[in-house]
Structure formats: C-alpha cells, structure tokens
Amino acid sequence: MKAISHVVQSIPPSGIRRFFDIVSTMHDVLSLGVGEPDFDTPWCVREACIYSLERGHTHYTSNYGTIELRRAISQYLALSEGLEYHPENQILVTVGVSEGMDLAMRAIINPGDEVIVPEPCFVSYKPCVMFAGGNPVVVPSYAEDGFAVKPQEIRAAVTSKTKAILIGYPSNPTGAVPARETLEEIVRIACEHDLYIVSDEIYARLTYNGKHTCVPTLPGAYERTILLNGFSKAYAMTGWRIGYAASSPEIIEAMMKIHQYTMMCASTMAQVAALEALRNGDRESDEMIEQYNHRRRVIVKGLNDAGLPCLMPGGAFYVFPSIKHTGLSSDEFCERLLFEEKVAVVPGNAFGECGEGHIRCSYATSLDKINLAIERIARFVSRL
Amino acid sequence: MDIEVLKILARDARTSPAEIAVMTGKNEDEVRHAISEMEQAGIIRSYKTVIDWEKAGVERVFAFIDVRVSPSRGVGFDDVARRVYKYPEVHSVYLVSGDYDLRVVVEGQTMKEIAFFVAEKLATLDGVLSTRSSFLLKKYKEDGEIYEEPEGDERLAVTP
Numbered sequence A: 001m002k003a004i005s006h007v008v009q010s011i012p013p014s015g016i017r018r019f020f021d022i023v024s025t026m027h028d029v030l031s032l033g034v035g036e037p038d039f040d041t042p043w044c045v046r047e048a049c050i051y052s053l054e055r056g057h058t059h060y061t062s063n064y065g066t067i068e069l070r071r072a073i074s075q076y077l078a079l080s081e082g083l084e085y086h087p088e089n090q091i092l093v094t095v096g097v098s099e100g101m102d103l104a105m106r107a108i109i110n111p112g113d114e115v116i117v118p119e120p121c122f123v124s125y126k127p128c129v130m131f132a133g134g135n136p137v138v139v140p141s142y143a144e145d146g147f148a149v150k151p152q153e154i155r156a157a158v159t160s161k162t163k164a165i166l167i168g169y170p171s172n173p174t175g176a177v178p179a180r181e182t183l184e185e186i187v188r189i190a191c192e193h194d195l196y197i198v199s200d201e202i203y204a205r206l207t208y209n210g211k212h213t214c215v216p217t218l219p220g221a222y223e224r225t226i227l228l229n230g231f232s233k234a235y236a237m238t239g240w241r242i243g244y245a246a247s248s249p250e251i252i253e254a255m256m257k258i259h260q261y262t263m264m265c266a267s268t269m270a271q272v273a274a275l276e277a278l279r280n281g282d283r284e285s286d287e288m289i290e291q292y293n294h295r296r297r298v299i300v301k302g303l304n305d306a307g308l309p310c311l312m313p314g315g316a317f318y319v320f321p322s323i324k325h326t327g328l329s330s331d332e333f334c335e336r337l338l339f340e341e342k343v344a345v346v347p348g349n350a351f352g353e354c355g356e357g358h359i360r361c362s363y364a365t366s367l368d369k370i371n372l373a374i375e376r377i378a379r380f381v382s383r384l
Numbered sequence B: 001m002d003i004e005v006l007k008i009l010a011r012d013a014r015t016s017p018a019e020i021a022v023m024t025g026k027n028e029d030e031v032r033h034a035i036s037e038m039e040q041a042g043i044i045r046s047y048k049t050v051i052d053w054e055k056a057g058v059e060r061v062f063a064f065i066d067v068r069v070s071p072s073r074g075v076g077f078d079d080v081a082r083r084v085y086k087y088p089e090v091h092s093v094y095l096v097s098g099d100y101d102l103r104v105v106v107e108g109q110t111m112k113e114i115a116f117f118v119a120e121k122l123a124t125l126d127g128v129l130s131t132r133s134s135f136l137l138k139k140y141k142e143d144g145e146i147y148e149e150p151e152g153d154e155r156l157a158v159t160p
Ligand SMILES: Cc1ncc(COP(=O)(O)O)c(C=O)c1O
Pocket: A035, A095, A096, A097, A098, A099, A122, A168, A171, A172, A200, A202, A230, A231, A232, A238, A241, A242, A243, B160
C-alpha cells in the first residue's frame, strides 16, 4: 500500500492521548487531568433539546446555522462586548471551537504560510495549522510573565511568510490571562504586518479577576480577527459539539464554503440547546464559575503548600505548577505520580516544549477530590 | 453580611472558616467574624444535617395539610399560624395564596397519628374553616437535595 499523507505522518500523536492510554488501564484513579467541566449541562438546556426532538426538529439547518441561534449569538456579542456582527453573514455556527479552528486555518492559509503560535497552548492549534498546509512558528511564554506571551517574541518571529497569529486566552493549559496592553501590542504587530488574528476565546466567561478582554474589541483588531467561541466550557456542553466563529463577511463566507462541503451544518439539536443556553443558561453558568473560582484558590494554595510553585491563574480551570526542582521530567513526574499515588495530571510538554518542567492540573472537579488529590501530591513530592 | 460565605455554608455547613478563607481569598479572622455576626443577627439560624431517614430505617410519615382560615377582628392569620406551629408535630407552616391559606407540614410515626392530630387539634381551632390532607408517598427532592443515587463521573480520565 502507498504511504498515507506525509502531513499526517509528520504530526506526532498527542501527548495527552499517550497518557490517557496508561490511565485507562488503571482503577480508582483520582484525575486532575480532565479538560472539561464536571457539571452536567444545565437542565433547561437538556430539556429544550428533548422537547425539540419530540416535536421532530431533526432536519438540516442553514449551513450557517439557524438564524435564531445566529441572532442570539450576535446579540450576546453586542451586549457583552459591544461588538457588531451581522447575524446574516458574520456568524457561522460550528461543531465546537475545534471545527471553527480547522475552518479558520483552512480559510486563510496557503501552502507554506506561517502562523505564529504562542506555547504552551491547546493541543490542536499546531496540528490545525499543519493540516491546512501551513507552518506553525512557535514562540514560548514564560512563568515569569504569568504565561502570557511577550509581544516582542511575536514581533521577532514575524517573517515575510507570516499570515496569522493564533492566540487562546484564557489559556488551556496555563490559565493565563494577558494584560490588556499585551493584547493591544499583539494587535498592533498584526496591523503593522497585515496579519490575521485567530482568537480562541472559549474560556472567556471563565475569567476571575475583572472582565475578559475580547480581542476584536481592541483598536484595529475587528477587521482582521476571527473570533472563535463556544458553549463547551461556559455552559458545560462539551459533548454537544457546538460553537461559533465571528468575523468579516469575507472570512465567514470562506469558512462557510469549507463547512458547507465538509460538515453541512452543526447538529440541529445542539443548535437548539445552544440557543437555550444563551437565553436561559447564565444563572447556572454563573453558579459554576463561582465554584471554579473557589476551587482555583484552594488548588493554588494546596499545590504551593505541597511544594509545587504555582501561579494564581486568571481564567479557565487549569493551573500549571512547576515541578522543575524535583529533578524529574514532566513525563516522569506524571507517570510516577500516577503509579505511586493514583493521581492523574497531564505533563506540561503535551502543550509545547516550553511546558516541560510543568504539569497541568484541572480544577474542574469537586473540592473534596481536589483536596484528596493535593494530599496525595504532597505525600508524593515529600518522598522525592 | 457576606453572601458568598453564606452560599458556601448553605452548600456544606461543615466548611471551616479556614477553608472558606482560602476559597474566597479573605483572611480567616475576617470570615470567623462575619459568621459570628451573621449568627448573632439571626441570618444564620442553625446548622443541620440532611438525613435520608428512610434509608436509616426510621419510619416517619409526613402529610401536607392545607388549612382554610377565616380571620376575624383580633384573630389574624398570624395568630392562627402561631397556635399551629407551637405543636412539635408541625414541621413547617406557610401562609400561601390560593384556595387555602395555611400550608402545614405535619410529621408523625403513623398515618393514623397524623389523622388524629388533624382532626383533634387543627380542624378544631378557632378560625379554621376546613382542612385538606395529603400524605407524602415518596420524596424526590427536598431543599435542593435530590433523593436518588448520584450518577458517577462519566468523563474520560484525561482529556485535552
Ligand atoms: C483552548 C481550547 N480551545 C478549544 C477547545 C475545544 O472546544 P470545543 O469543545 O468547542 O470543540 C478546548 C477544549 O478543551 C480548549 O481548551
């Protein structure tokens, strides 16, 4: 048989996948490795979906998504961010931010184009660039900066081939939320070099100190930004697979063209659910966010007390403590912690080389479990 | 008053001031002080445990008694309610809108005991016109607590 695509071959399997395979052979593992809410989807959302199924709403929708949902998204962006995206041609409903990311990359990249990707970052960013025929150009971020990328690092990485900057804040895996000025500076660089900005803001609602900075609201950003967001995290809807992209009519038209031929439309029942989430889900969402916030403080104190230096993250539901002083690599630390104490965390290098020396702990888990996991981590670290 | 502290205690009354301090980013003395002030002000009325008595094998019968009251000069709803809630058998009393005026929850060991209590004590009170009783058969949810086995965590153990 002839070999499969060399682009696909060139992409290593996800570091998370490898770790998952080990964990899934074990019993009674206490996991801080889960990248999704522990809450179930608000009942009003589930109920609205059940009702729509009973009424037979089981058909294709417009390629863009139902106009009701696009109007609700447009309204949400107008109310919460003061942004104007026309529901007719500036919003595309996608199968999660995951599809939105893939579409964004395929819509803007020509073979050989470079996309600047600050790391540590979500595992799918680089592969999405590569599947689209682009070259990801990685720039590291550092603990000293709270894991917000330094704009000058981005500036230094720009070449004549650079097409876009891909950022995702609040960050998975670090929880980083850059200062507004940092984001403004990144936008300025994009303007100077005429680059697109792809901004994954899936954790926007999970911002704990003050208001989230939405990138397209920054001076000069609106025309060149593809804003990606979704329902997975804020409304505990990971399994529904629903999100959206908002951008200029030209970009949305291009993304829709790919979406039309590869996906047709996002799942109809998930669209119904997403509409209900926007209409009536905020009360429960706020309640979840308050609990994440409590857990955030507990886990940061617990890990620091356990001897793992850990910054207070500004958003998402992850902390990214350092394990450098243990002398172990991220992989060794995680494997030994798993085998010796049955606690699963994710090695930081799964999110980029500069994540080495760190581990990602998710606090999307009950306080009781967080406390128990910290006890075990403390015991493990004290033995090293 | 500190709503955030109240919400944490409402979820789990055993959360210690030290734990609450970490969760909210306040200092422990501040939390202790806020709690004792709210206790003194009667905002925090008591700390209790939610018990599934049926699971504990303890027979307890509950009935909801709707009571129609005709208030008269000098004897208002509050007076009737007061006479009712003093009975230890009475679990709760509410003034409600609609066809009936008071909703009384009565607790006893047997249905018969409750039936007699209603007939002899409630129905005969001055100002009580009529009563309607319904016995509790199964408790699905009370005070936000769902009385079913919670479902386990079905998430994959490690995800991106
Ligand atoms: C930063 C980030 N972007 C995107 C996604 C994927 O989200 P969705 O479920 O909307 O595809 C995740 C999920 O873990 C994420 O953490």
